[in-house]
Amino acid sequence: MHLWCPTNGRPGAAVADLPKLGDVISRLDLRGAALSSLDARALRTTLPRAEFDVEAALATVRPICEQVHHGGVEALLELGEKFDRVRPTSLRVPAAVIAAALDQLDPAVRAALEESIRRARTVHEDQRRIDTTTQVVPGGTVTERWVPVDRVGLYVPGGVAVYPSSVVMNVVPAQVAGVGSLAVTSPPQATNTGVFAGYPHPTILAACALLGVDEVFAAGGAQAIAMFAYGAADADGTVVCEPVTLVTGPGNIYVAAAKRLLKGLIGIDAEAGPTEIAILADDSADAELVAADLISQAEHDDLAASVLVTDSTDLADRVVAALERRSALTKHTVRVNTALGGRQSGIVLVDGLDEGIRVVDAYGAEHLEIQTRDASAVAARIRNAGAIFVGDYAPVSLGDYAAGSNHVLPTGGCACHSSGLSVQSFLRGIHVVDYxxxxxxxxxxxxxxxxxxxxxxxxxxxxxxxxxxxx
Structure with a gap:
């Protein structure tokens, strides 16, 4: 277990409640002068956060992108074999394979995906923008016209877990925005058999089918982003994937690095980092629910961040006990314990609700849960979060799948200046001046x-x- 020490390279952190060997999660005491002595920047660097050095990954990603740029389809197939341990039968997934994935989809999963799609469409359709004309003077107008991007590439991860929900979250707002051409890519799966061998997970393919997406590619990682940026052709010059103008969707550090490298050639939504949950809770919170929600994000991967901010030491103790018990019983115990024990996770103790709000605003969580008295009023005071989940009956997992909100959200504190994926992400505002x-x-x-x-x-x-x- 990796023990995160609040004072290790984190200026201004308090030396208190350091984790003991065997503790499932560390504690950071910001009560009293410990918090008041920190300005906003120092507080941000003091709080738990995953190490995620995108800049360092650029050296690895650059030659991969160059290989795709010059090698096209053959390079992508070779890279799939190298990194995903399987050589796709073809780069583009045949229509028959996509149809077979939907035909063979578990009916319960199909019904759940259809409901997720329905709710996402309901929310995102209300995000539509309308053209607005302002008469500045008689005979002089400025119109703001909203135009969708021409073509988008949507990245769907497929490493530690499979994410058909990310197909929904990427495709629905693009379609509602009116994007005329969109393509999905996801890593080929070495464990697939039969007709799906060498292609993305069949549940991802089935989600594409439900959404009417027929342009799907078997490519993952940095090479997939390069494919979207440069396009890809066969040895005979036949274009298999046309270049896109915008790439969206979360991925690992190499996906993020490729986005950074190729930004400008393509537009990007964000450089997504490891997933995060922060929970602001007082002594009225149910420790079992808090623990369950922290674990729900910790099961994503070893770098997932789970942070509790509370003014109740009693709640903190009860949450630790619940974490120890629940983490031992969950399916991905090792992954959960690694994430909870990492430096990116922790329990932050504060003096009161006002201090807790200051801390979570500084943290700028991807997902922020409010489990306090009068949770709605507290949520209204929050300025920095990718999405806010209010009260006992709005866990993050609801937003992951079926709230209707989008789960592609800013990470790494970027919620202080960036928004999650929406219809707006796929639109451009053009001023039309007519005098x-x-x-x-x-x-x-x-x-x-x-x-x-x-x-x-x-x-x-x-x-x-x-x-x-x-x-």
Missing amino acids: SRDALADVADVVVTLANAEDLPAHGEAVTARFPTAQ
């Missing part, structure tokens, strides 16, 4: 004056040239 001769003449002096103030006289001359008789 009559009289409206331009009325403001010509303003333009000329400001142009001259910036020593750009040709800017002003572009206006006066339209009124030669006035010169």
Whole structure:
């Protein structure tokens, strides 16, 4: 078990309640002067956070992307064999294989996916933007027009776990936004057999079928992002995957690094890091529910972060006891205990609710649960979170699958400046300026004056040239 020490490389942290050997999760005491002595930046660096060095991964990712750039389909097949331990039969998944995945899907899973899709559409359809025209002066208008991107590539992870829900969360807002061309990619699975051998997990393929997506590729990791950025052709020049303009979807550190490397050539939604849950709780919270929710995120992977912020030492003790008992009984015990015991997870003790709000706002969690008295009022005070889950009956797992909200959310504290995936992610606002001769003449002096103030006289001359008789 990796013991996270709050003072190791974290300026201003309090030396208190250090984990003992065998503790399932560490504690950080920010009561009293420990919190008041920290400014916002110091507090952010003091709180538990996973090590996730995207910059360091660029050296690994760069040659992979170059290989795809120059090698096309053959390079992608070779990289699939190298990293996913299986060579896809073809890069693009045949329509018959996608159809077979839906035909063979467990009826209960199909019904659950259909309900997830229905709820996601309900929420995302209310995010539609409308064009707005503003009359600035008589004869002068500015219209903001919302236009979907032309083509998007949607990445769906498929490593430690399988995520058909991520198909839903990526595809639905893109479709509602009106994107005309979209493609999904997911790693080929070495454990697949029969017709699905060498292709993404059949449940992912089935989700694509339910959403009407027929362009699906068997590629994962950095090479998949490169495929979307550069496109991919066969040796004879036949294009198998056209380049996209935007890539969305979470992935591992190599996916994030490829997004960083290729940003500019493509648009990206975010550089997603390990998943996070923070829970703000007081002594009214149910320790069993808190523990269950912390474990629910810890089972994602070894770097998943589970953080409890509370002013109740009694609750903290009861949560630790529940974590120890529940983690021993859950399916992915080793993974859960590794995540809970890592430096990215912990229990943060504070003096009161106001201090707790300050801490969770500094943390900027991907998922934030509020389990306090008057949870709705507390949630309204939160400024930084990817998504907020209010009260005992809104666990993060509801948002993962069936709340209707989107689960592709900012991580690593990025919620202080970024939003989760939405219809807006796939739209561009274009200002359309329409001025009559009289409206331009009325403001010509303003333009000329400001142009001259910036020593750009040709800017002003572009206006006066339209009124030669006035010169």
